[in-house]
Amino acid sequence: MIARFIALAALVSVSSGIAGPPHRAPPLPAGTISGKVTYTGTLPKLRPIDMAKEPNCVTQHPTPVMTQDAVTGPANSVRYVVVYISAGDQGAPAATDTVHYDQKGCLYIPHVAAMQVHQPLAIFNDDPHSHNIHPLARVNPEWNKSQPKGAPPIRTSWDQPEFIAVKCNVHPWMHGYFVVLVTPHFTVTDSTGEFSLTGLPAGKYTVTAWHERFGTQSQEVTIGGSETKTANFVLTARPY
Amino acid sequence: MGRLFAVVVSVIALVSAAIFAFHVWWLPPDISTHGVRIDRQMNETMVVAGALFVLGQLALAVFVWRFSASETRAVKSFPGGPTPLVVLATVLVGIEILVLTFVGSKVWADVYQTPPAPGSLQVEVLGEQFAFYFRYAGADGKFGAMHPELMSDATENFFGLDPANDTTARDDIVVGSLVIPVNQPVELRMHAKDVNHSFYVPELRIQQDFVPGLVIPLHFTATTPGKYELVCTQLCGLGHYNMRAFVEVKPRADFDQWLKEKAAAL
């Protein structure tokens, strides 16, 4: 029960975008890169997810859930963007805290989970029925496992950096991502689109923002010491 | 021991047959126009086969009871040798086969070898691991073309439509339940996205496989409003047991209203 509580707490922390491993003391002095991700262009029309085949998921959502491939917030902010250091990082041993990935109400929570290579990952099924978890990995070994009601969590990790689409074949609308990165400096934006990468030693970095639908953008940022630099991203949205 | 065998076989036969005869477990009520005749065929077969079953088991029981070991009695051969039995089997089963085939193949032909009635509601069905999706043509009455390379569950583009370039695809209504008006003929065109599936609604008395690479037509008319379950009956992978959808048969007005709402939400 306690483990479950901790799990949920960690889950909240991951989904709210403070995914950086908190337990490691950052080297001092350390800089920060922060910014906001927004979009231009026309958004694709969000569609309500039709969960009719799984009635108890329908009842869990009094208002219909929309597709999650292009979730935006106020002032054109973009949610579920993974912002991370793609070059210039010295690398670090894998974080040891467990990333939690939940299946609840026939949705993946969070929709996008970022983690380091070799970082422990635990997948829970909170629904009163079976799901299958099918990470469509290409670099890492692909697997496909069912998790019936009452089955223990699936504990695993990934050995290679990769953007892995995750799907549930039983509920085809369930779709998410495991973003496996080498760097310990990464975050996933919330609905404000804002992000902040902390604890960066002085150096020249490439910061990359990735979104499942709007693509990838990178910027070079140089950190001189204990300073905060801004890097904003503007992604292009297309209606189809 | 012969008597014991006879009793056990008789009890098994009679109890089994009684459970059939009293419909302890039976087909759900039929809600289709063609189902009445399938049910009749089922009943007739049940009577004939049931009679053969009970007679066969009882004959075995009676003979075993009657002719148990008695070392004193001389054996007798079956009166007339095998010929009467051959004639009996050929005539009895032969007539049964003729009758069942003549009546049954007509029932079959009416469901599967006739064209759909003119003015049928056209619905496209997609079977995929592990769900059914349904598509209505929308206001323009035309279905957009399917492009396998565009199929994506993540963006809910189950049918692989190309609304960017194909205007007929923009108003296609795609839903996860089969909603049909009562008493109107419906024609399904069945596509399989990945592997074999099957379309089975017990109440509708209809079952048909999806075959990848083929578009398979199927038509029926539902007569009773309500919500029924559509299940997959062709092994399609790990989620086979959970591959289902609901069939909602609505009064005409409700159906039109539903279609209007769906079109407006596009």
Added chain:
Amino acid sequence: MTHGVATGHARPQSFLRRHVFSVDHKVIGRQYLDLALVAVVTGMVLSWIMRFHLGWPETPVPGLGKLAPTGAAGGVITPEFYLALMTMHGTIMVFFVLTTAPFAGFGNFFLPIHVGAEDMAFPRINMTSFWVTLLALLVLLSAFFVGDGPPLSGWTAYAPLSAVGKDAGPGQGVGQTLWAVSIAIFCIAQLLGSLNFIATTLDLRTRGMSLARLPFATWAWFITSVIGLVAFAVLMPACILLILDRVAGTSFFIPAGLVISDRLQPHAGGSPLLWQHLFWFFGHPEVYIAILPGFGIVSQILPVFARKPLLGPRVFITCLIAIAFLSYTVWGHHMFLSGMNPLSATLFSVPTLVITIPATIITLLWIGTLYGGRLRFTSASLFALGFVSVFVSGGISGFFLAQPSTDIYLHGTYFVVAHFHFVMGVAAMFGIFAGTYFWFPKMFGRMMNETLGKWHFWLTFIGVYCVFMPMHYLGLAGNVRRYSAFTDDYLQPLIPLHRFITVAALFTGAVQLIFLFNLIRSRVRGPKAPDNPWEATTLEWSTSSPPPHDNFGGRQPVVSHGPNEYGGAGPRDYVMQADPQ
């Protein structure tokens, strides 16, 4: 190549040559039966796990979590593990039990003795076919230990699910390839075996053993081997095509434009229905490969224990031949709803119904044989009588499935499961049991325990009816087969019936321990068997129990009588085939 019986082979001296790599048909027959015993225990344990899961889907199976950490983490069976168990259960039972035991097992042991030969026509090919069968079984079982485990596409392995590889689900990678390789290997074994059976029956019959004097079991094995020769000759190329689609990138069965788990498949132009046609062209005759030896065994046993000749022996054999021919014209009845031309459904329906005529005649002949007899009740005769009962039960339900109009509703439901389990599973198993109790004394020189045998019969007989009769009711209620759990609303009320079946299945399974105990105990401690304990006529009862290495101790029997001469007057009411004129 060998020169057959004329030169023969001397009894080898080394242990390996005598008991392991033996060319003696009797050793090979016993090896086949031992293999089938291992297979049937495996298959039955798999079915227990499945049945338990169907009754109580969310209850962890104690200990299973350790045995199958992937498929049943924490003991909770996943849907893919259920389907893997189901696939392995079906494949093991159909190929390695129902084909192996009554045909290859008993046939190997008794066909050469029945015809009066000292061995099969090609003893070395015979040995090869056993070891190839074992290899096929090992390849199949190895699927439990590789990658994502065994395949989950059922024993029918419909393409493209079976052809597209691991995108289609766990077990569809290496596991499915191993399945296809195993079945292809098994085909080779069966073809070699059938070749031997046919050549032996045609060429090695002893003096006086005309075809009309062949014992009924040997007739059945002979006809079965002809069926098998054609059926497995089709299944093997089908498996080769499947393997090529899987590993070499061809597209025999995979059409264009398939999207599996969001991935467009790199195949084009294949035909999924082609696999179904090839498979069922084999698959339906396979049903008769499983059941015809049972027909033969029962027809041989019933006269012995009714103490009178089989009614209409020539009619019986004519019916067997008719069934063999018809079995090749009916495969489409498995495909009424498959998307093939609906007109052909009617065409396939007619021969399917017609095949019930010879089957009905045979059943009536058995019942007619009992008329006026002096029935002796032994374990063997009880199982033979039980065979008649379950065969009637299983055959009757065929009327519903042979008609396209009723098949619309029943196809893909438990009604089908009930039908084929009765007619080819239970009936064939009853044939195997009857054969075991009947021939055990000859095979091992010791009697089986009759009391245990009868208990085994009664409990099994009642048990199988409790297991499989309710499945008809499930089917009528629309209960879909091959589901790992019944989550659909309309299926939930049927779960209590599933629990009843599960309890009955566990009970019936446990009863088989009596048989196993009897089998093992009698092999070492059973009383010595006389040469002809049942007062039967065929040649195996004219030699010692067990028969010597060359079957007849250096003598070649001369046959002057048919196999069916029972019920005479006088102190000995039967005439043996080897009796002088």
Added chain:
Amino acid sequence: MSTAVLPPSTNVPAAPVVATGGGPRPSVAQTGVWIGIATISMSFAALTSALVVRQSSAPDWQHFPLPPLLYLNTLVLLLSSVTLEQSRRREAIATLNATLVLGLLFVLGQVLAWRQLGAQHLLLATGPRSAFFYLFTALHALHVLGGLGGLLYVQRRLAGAALAPATFKAAAVYWHFMAVLWLYLLTLLTIRG
């Protein structure tokens, strides 16, 4: 009542002693070969129907000329049948050896034909026709290799003067069947071009 079944004692009626091998026996080897031929024919019939179905299932049947080397191979195989028949009639080792060499040449020729096709980028998975071409030729070549094994056995027995004519006949029937089968396959692959 179970004991009542057992007769008090049963003596095996004495089967008359007959010298084994008395009288001419039909050759089991020939029977076996004919059964084998029936089986192989059935397998190729199944594959033929698969070819017909596959060709009609999609318009992707590509056209390419078969390597001309195949016709030379055909001649080699036919010639080997002739030499084998001569050897069988005269029980001659030399012509039997020639048959073995020709048979091996045929298989090598088939391999060369594959290489020629492969050089044109027509591989097993290229299309349905090439798939059936490789499948048919490979399966046929395997059966020819099996026949060569049988002929080797015949050759050894012939050298040791221990060969039954019926066995030689059986091997020859199989070998001729290989030629007939090949002619059939070649025709099929040509008319289904």
